[in-house]
Amino acid sequence: MSSIQSATLGGAPGVGWPYSTDISQHETVIRLSHERSQGFGLSHRDCPDFSLAPRPEFHAALEQNRFLYQHAAPVMETLYEQIANTHSMVLLTDKEGLILHSLGDSDFLEKASRVALTPGVSWSERSKGTNAIGTALTEEQPVVVHGSDHYLYANQILTCSCTPIFDPHGKVVGALDVTGDERSYHRHTLALVRMSAQMIENQMFANVFSDAVRIHFHSRQEFLGTLVEGIAVFSQDGRFLSANRSAQFQLGQSVNCLQAHTFSSLFGLSMSQLHDRLRGANGQPVMLVLSNGVAVWCQVRLRARSPWIGGGESGLAVTMSEPESGTRWEKPLVRPAQEASAQISAQAATQRRRAAARRGLSSLNYLNTGDPQVAQVVRKLQLVLDRDIPIMILGETGTGKDILAQSIHNDSARAGKPFVSVNCASIPETLIESELFGYEEGAFTGAKRKGSPGKILQANGGTLFLDEIGDMPTQLQARLLRVLQERCVNPLGSGKEYEVDVAIVCATHRDLKGAIARGSFREDLYYRLNGMVVRLPALRDRTDFDIVLRKVLDSLCEDGQRLEFADEVLALFRRYHWPGNFRQLHNVLRTAVALVGCEGVIRTEHLPDDFLDEMAAVAASVRAALDTAPAPQHATQHVLGVNDGAALSAPAASAPQPSAASYGVDAVAVQHESPVAPPQLHSLAASRRMEDVALDTMAGALRQCRGNVSAAAKLLGVSRNTIYRKKELLPQDVWG
DSSP states (O other): OOHHHHHHTOOSTTTTOOOOOOHHHHHHHHHHHHHHHHHTTOOTTOOOOOOOOOHHHHHHHHHHTHHHHHHHHHHHHHHHHHHTTSSEEEEEEETTOBEEEEEEOHHHHHHHHHTTOSTTOBOOHHHHSSOHHHHHHHHTSOEEEEGGGSSSGGGTTEEEEEEEEEOTTSOEEEEEEEEEEGGGOOTTHHHHHHHHHHHHHHHHHHHHTTTSEEEEEESSGGGTTSTTSEEEEEOTTSBEEEEOHHHHHHHTSOHHHHTTOBHHHHHSSOHHHHHHHHHTTTTSOEEEEOTTSOEEEEEEEOOOSSSBOSTTTTOOBOOOOOOTTSSOOSOSSOOHHHHHHHHHHHHHHHHHHHHHHHHTTTOHHHHOSSOHHHHHHHHHHHHHTTSOOOEEEEOOTTSSHHHHHHHHHHHSTTTTSOEEEEETTTSOHHHHHHHHHOBOTTSSTTOOTTOBOHHHHHTTTSEEEEETGGGSOHHHHHHHHHHHHHOEEOOBTOSOOEEOOOEEEEEESSOHHHHHHHTSSOHHHHHHHOSEEEEOOOGGGOTTHHHHHHHHHHHHOOTTOOOEEOHHHHHHHHHOOOTTHHHHHHHHHHHHHHHHTTSOEEOGGGSOHHHHHHHHHHHHHHHHHHHHSOOOOOSEEEEEOSSSOOEEEEEGGGOOOOOGGGGTOOHHHHHHHOOOOHHHHHHHHHHSOHHHHHHHHHHHHHHHTTTOHHHHHHHHTSOHHHHHHTGGGSOGGGGO
16 A cells, blocks of 8 residues: 555544654754754844834735735634643744734733834844744745744744745745744644644635635545545646645645646546536435545535526536535535525625734633633633523623623534514514514415515524613513413414524623512513523723724734734823723724724724813813812822722822813813813812812712713712722712
């Protein structure tokens, strides 16, 4: 048996990879790389080159590698989820070793910055000596460079696993790397990196040759539809176009050598004979024999510009698109008239999945960015996944309850099935019953001609997300309870019942127990829905605000654009109380990204006017409260903290001067509106205790808002918890 046969017929999941990780080969690669590094004039004691590529040059590199970046970014997110919390980061570079994009653990980012592991820095061997990125690109093969393998002593704190990425024509186009603390090395990291690179290559392959005949093959049928399958691409007349790395390995020839071949010379059949074989296979894989004598199982994937392919020779009507499952083709040849709507649906589903991946809504781990409350939520949810336990998400409006629900679905065994979201507050009360439970033709005036299955049936096999469940009309709660208990749906106007299998996730910002006491929410439904209750913290209460801010900003940037915040904007964002939570933050940053243009730094002038006006109004309210509050007779000064209400004391004689910022209002917002009169504030600071000022200001805000704590907190620019912590010190008449 040939070496190719033994490799492709083996039982290991990683079968078909053309690269060895033999120790002696590794030592040879490192030795040769050290010799090259010395030839470049580098010294072991050199400091890493921290110089960034000029901004125009970096943007030009991003533009040149847009196709690579678009396909790599979602895969990088998935790879990062596998290595999160391991003191590591994921890097994408161009073919020269210039870092284009990075994702990393916050605890490792500081160390990474010390060795210049940031976008815009080159990690070629000529610049950094022996390192995984530069060496993998030079050798055009996967490489692990661990600790002392690095040529520069400064980089020996790292362990790096890198593999080159090949474009659909067999040329190196970039590299994918995982770099971490030298002490956190794991021998499986390189396998994850290689599999991720193969995924990127296969996706690029499918897009470049979307209109060609793609032959997916492997000697083991169970490996069809996996990363190790070979993919060879041919024109409609059988001319060879390209092949992925696994196909080259199985065929025993490089892309350059394969250019001389046709489908017939490689697989022993003409294209018309292939069509005949597929027609009789009824959608099942067919067995063909390669020119080297290896028998392989094959499937064909086509996406034609015209629904008619090969009409002159075989007369077959063929229309294909990406399948819902994403990898395996159930019907190699299908008739366009029968499958047109299915094709559109599959393409739409694929686009939705890719959009979700770009937004990072891929898993619970992605949402875990360092806040202890969120981390606890994620841990609880991971323990109850796929246990048929209803999940209830509590939290203010805009805290990301819908994103969390989508992540629960994506991490569950139902991920390949529908995720159907119903906002019980946005659908008119007269329509919510028909939208949720469906209806038969003629069930009511205005009903669709063929009726509607309803959201619950649409979610069959998948997840039903009931957002704002607290707003569901009382009369429908009994019907929903019956569906949850009996797992059957009876559409309006129908005498039939349909069995359903759905996982239930619901969310609300309302106090459901209070609603039960008022009689507006059924107690039995409440206890049917709250199998696991988790609460998402408000954005202003999260300890990972800076990380969240960066993730939201990066999600809004396109084509690898990297924006930064001016210091005054960061200070403003950190002090602001964000009443609209993530939804408001997203809108503010979306406007800023649109206005910043090519400047690269978001400044105050790039923020929405209404946001700045609100900050100015809060500042004015605080100043008015300071001007009208009576002067107490105390010797010390206390300043109210921005978010936690902590008292910071100092002797009155050396007390710092109060400002709007002392009350959670950023100085930038004050300046935007009008300057604060210093003499008034100075005399006030010298004569009164600031805690009394804070309490008086809170009391005035609560009276103005008729005891509404949320409105008062918004007016003052502090969190609701700040007010609640002072509740015992405030007059009783302020509570409305």
